[in-house]
Amino acid sequence: MSTDFQQAREVLGVRLRELRLSAPEGRLTGPQLAQRLGWPHSKIYKLENGRQTATADDLRAWAEGVAQPHVFDELDARLKGFESHIRSWRRQLAAGHRPVQESWNTEVARSSVIHAWEEAVVPGMLQTADYARHIFLRYAELQNSVRDTDAAVRARMKRQEWLYQTGRKLHALIWEAALHALVCPPSVLAGQLDRLAGVIGMDTVELGIIPLGEPLKIPTANGFWILDDRLVITEDWHAELWLDDVDSVAAYMRVWRTLRESAAYGADAHNVISTARRALNPR
Structure with a gap:
């Protein structure tokens, strides 16, 4: 603890x-x-x-x-x-990953606008079930926690229903490194990259990719999510942090906007994803 x-x-x-x-x-x-x-x-x-x-x-x-x-x-x-x-992950994962996902689902359902930044993995709300399954398995092994993988995957997939509801908007930023990270088999990552390419153009999703060679005004650091203007959720290896004070929310929003300045959108983002996809099958 x-x-x-x-x-x-x-x-x-x-x-x-x-x-x-x-x-x-x-x-x-x-x-x-x-x-x-x-x-x-x-x-x-x-x-x-x-x-x-x-x-x-x-x-x-x-x-x-x-x-x-x-x-x-x-x-x-x-x-x-x-x-x-x-x-703390020790407390949260005592009953497995599903309860953690359901807590997220509750907060996401209350939100209309979400700003997300992930530097190492594809954001959960854009993950395929196969990709999410491998993420949960790896964290369960790391934390020595209950392996309720299938239930956790179902809970995470249910959260994605939010993307198909009127009046919602996900502003997602991803560092290109996440598109190459083999935290799953190459075939699973290929399917995940296809999924990412498919959300470009959705009216509820604004997807930005920061290319590896793009100049950065600040280090990429840890991923985080901003739900409306009321809550920031970020994590470290020991714990997940839920920050709801005005100053913290404002600080993370400044970070997100600064990172956004380096991001590619639309056709340019699609090209970055396509390049990563081709790298998995060079022939």
Whole structure:
């Protein structure tokens, strides 16, 4: 579990303890509060010491149990802050990749405009099922996580229905390196490149490819997704980050627009994809 996440749990636990000790009706012991809430005493101990992640229902019950229901909004804001910002892969993948994909599906369904940047892989919303399957298998092996590959692929493919809905727009940027990365067999990559070429011209997709030889104003760095103007999702090897503060969203949008300046579109993008496709079958 990430250090930042654990520290945030501990800080929330300190606040919960403060509320228990300052209850308007008088200081409550842990066993007293546990009895009032119908919880085992161990749950009080775990929450206050940052050993268990509270749910929104837990926090509401706690606020009411210490006779301070008005503090629920504060507690819930704290929970949403650390729970949404740092989502360790260890925690997320405990039940496999499908739940992670379904969380994405929920957020994508709420969005009208998405800006995506990927430097190493084809964006998930443009992946073929075969390509996605190999990606999930490789990450499951890396993270030693549950192999629910078929269910994860189905969830990712369901998300692509968004591309066929009126009023949606995906602005996708891809570094050409992703078109050559053999994270799957060449035959699968060939099919994926054909899929990419096929989305050029869709009214809900604006696809830009940054050629390898194109000058860059900034390093390509990690991939990320911007959902409307409310949420950025990016990832590193240890965790996925969900950033919803205004400054972070604005910063990632500046990065996306800067990268866009180096991108090829339309026929030029199609030519880059075609060149990568021919490289798989040089004869």
